[in-house]
Structures are given as C-alpha cells and as structure tokens.
Amino acid sequence: MRFPREFKPKPTNWKVVLTTAIALAALLFPIGVAAMPAGAVVSTGDVPRGTSEVERNTSDVPRTSLYNTDAASSLQVVVNKKRPLNPIDYLPKGKVQIGYAWVAKPAAEAYAKLKAAVSAKKLGTLCINSGYRSFASQKIIHAAKVAQLGKAAGERLAARPGHSEHQTGLAIDVSTTQLGCRIGPFGSSRASKWIAQNAWQYGFIVRYPSNAKTSITGYVWEPWHLRFVGVELATDMRSKKITTLEEFFGLPAAPRY
Template sequence: MLKPIFAATALSSFILMAGCSFDLTSDDKKEPKEEQPSSQDKETETDKNNDSNESAQRQVEVDETVKPAQAGLQTLANPESIPVLVNKQYSLPEDYKPEDLIYPKVDFIFQDKIEKRMMRKEAGKALEKLFQAAEKENMHFAGVSAYRSHQTQIAVFNNYVAKDGEEKARTYSAMPGTSEHETGLAIDVTTHDGACAAQDCFGDTNEATWLAEHAHEYGFIIRYPEGKENITGYKYEPWHIRYVGVEAATEISETKSTLEEYYNAVPVKAVSNK
C-alpha cells in the first residue's frame, strides 16, 4: 500500500519542480523593458521643436527689385509690419511714411505738438498703457523723441557725422532709412524731469529698471540691450524702446535676446560697414 502513495508523491514533486524550473528559465530570458517617455515629456519635446521650427521659419522680407544703396543693405518689402526688423542691413523704402501716425496722450520733455511726438496708432496706444501702469507704481516717464521722417533723419545723421565723424556716428545714430524712428514704432524715453534724456545715466534710474522688467507686457522691448552690441550694431541704449507687439516682445524678453535673434538674422557686426 505504501508504494503507490510514494510513487504518486514523487511524481507530483517532479511536476512541481519542473514547473518552477520552467518559470525561472522563462524569467531569465525576458529582456528588460525600455522606459518609455511620458506623455508630458513628449509634449514638452514637441513644444520645443515647434518653437525652434517657428523661429527658423521667420524671415525678413526684402524687395529684390530695389537696387541696394550700398553693399550689405537690402530694402524691406513690408515696412508696415509691426515686428519689422530695421537695422544696418535692412532699410525702409526711401519714400516710406506710416499712414496711421497719432499723438500719444503722454507727457514729453517738450510742449510742442511736432513730428517727434508722433507714433503709429497701435504703438502709441500701447505707450499710453505703459506710462499709466508705471504711474501706478510711482514710476514717472516722459517721451524724448518718437517718429522721425526720412528727411529729418538725414539732417540728424549728417549733424552727428559733422560732430564725431561717420565711423563713430554710426555706433549711436542710424543712416537715413535704417533708423527705427522712421517706422513710427520706436521712442526714446526718460524720467519725467528729463534729467537723463538719451544719456547713459538713465540706465541707473528706477524707471530704467522698471522699464526693462515690464516693457514687454505692453509690447515693447529694449531694442539695444547691454551685451548685445555685436548683434545689434549699436551701443547699449536703455532709453530706446521699440514696439513689436506683446507676443514677440514677451518671447524676446524671456529669452533675453534681440530682434535680430528673433529673426535668426546675421549679427550686424558680421557684415562689413566699409
């Protein structure tokens, strides 16, 4: 009677051991699973790629039918564009004049209702909001110089050339056609007392600090930031702000870049001025 029980027990043990042996062998042969990126990681990577592609696709539109006034200078085909890039490489058409100029309802360091008090409508309205917001935080601004016609810029530039020579003049003043003031989208500002109008000392004021931190909220950028001289081609000007729209201004501010970098344009200093 004992023999059948022993045989059954032995057979059962053998099957159990065989089963365990199979499971262990199977587990040993399984390849480790690769960790898959989460949906959030995928979305972040997609956003980065989209931002990069969008930046790469931005192009400065030039008019190929216009003969360059000098080597390395091209005439813009869309001078009326809000974020248009105007610099030593890209010039406004000689006959360009904004059609929507207004007198912003803000204080200037002078009382006369003259040309340099004007801005394009969208930029002027944004400037009013910027000045109002600053007042609420006890920051008091005044305009110095906004729009300049092509003829006015000719006179301004020639005056600087006569004073300092062309090479030096071009580090702080634009040749006619390449001045942002001709767009009606740029303005020089200062403290309300006008003490540091278009001077480096403005950069040491509380107003300048506030402007650098908040200008983008109203669509403006510090057009010629410190440390970017080799890209913009101009020395640091904390007082010169340029309207490009809130979206572009926010991107430029958050990336601590310039309008040239926004368009992936060649740094101005990389092009010979000779």
C-alpha cells in the first residue's frame, strides 16, 4: 500500500525500543548490584600489581588446598620428620643426570637457569654435591651419621629413610667448583649469599634456612640444601616473608620423629 508523503510511517528506532525493554526488565526483575546483600563487594576484575595467580580471590582459602602437600610426586610435597613419603619407598620418574647426581626433571631445568645466573654474576660455577637418593641409600647415610655422632645429633643432619627430601629428586646440595664442590664451606661464599636472596626466582628455597628454625624443620642451617617447589610457591613464600614450608602451610613443627 502506498501512503501519501505526509502519512508515510517513520522507520522504527530499534535503539529506543531495546533501551526501553531493558529498563522495563530491570524494574520487573531486579538483579546485579540492586539484588546483592548489604555490604557485598563488587569486583572490578582489577588485581593489585605483583599479585600471583594463587593469591587472586583466594585470601580465605587454606594454602594446603591450593598446593598438593601430600602426594610424593607433587612439586610442593612436604616431607619431614613427622611426614614420611607415601609410599615410603617412593621412586620419582623422569630423573636427569647432572654430573654424578640425578635430579627430577623440573628441578634439573630450574637448576640449569640458576647455575647460569650465578656464573653471570661471576660468583663461581655451581655444582651438585648430592641429588636424588633412594630409600636404600638414605638408610646407609642415616646409619652412618647416627653411628658417628649419636642418634640426636646424627638425626639433625641426616633424615631417616622415607623422610628425606632427597628421595623426591627435588632437593639438591650445591656448592661451587672453586670449593671443590664441598658443601661445608659453601655457607660463607658469595654464591651462597646471593642464592639465599635470589633462588626463589628459579623456584628454589633454602629449605633449612637457619638454626633458629631447627625447632620447626628439625634440621640445622643447611645453606647448600636447595629444594625446588616451583616459582609460584617460592614467590608466595618470598612475598610473605615465610621461610619454611611448615609455617607457610600451617603444618605442625617437626623437630623430631
């Protein structure tokens, strides 16, 4: 049908129609901020600079639920005098040989980067004094230390089999070639001091950080004993200024068996 020019219908303004429909729906079915309980916080999606993925929206979540601290194969497994590996004769897969030592692959890859960084800083050439130890090997080491120093003193230096981080393949005892790869004098070296401050960037922590923490970890200061936990966890520990896994995860202290 043709209309005279003055009676021709105007094109529909769909923008007005949609806006009106949305406004009507909001009145009939209030949702969003209007429906939120009093005091609710609306997230804008912004995250403070420097916040890790784990910290995002997880401030009230127990840390043990963010990381697997129980499985022997986990990068974050916590093994100490109160927490044996499960199974106790656990054998890690995918070990890599570095010199005379064997190391779990993730730790080996991180160690290569750490070693390169130490060399770049002209602090010496890192070497691994000890890496993976089997249940049987740890049994021999433990027995030797106890025979040499007595049970109490010996067990502050050597773990019982099944209770050693070395059995996971994630722990390494490091030194420098300039020290003949001996761990004894490592703590006074420039490399040791730099590693204590920077190992977290490569996913390592100094697992037994000071004699003041012996009542928590069960071991005396071992500046050479590095434990790979992954960059994320190491960064979280660094940012919170927490130096032991037991304290970070709120686990019982393990001064003795």
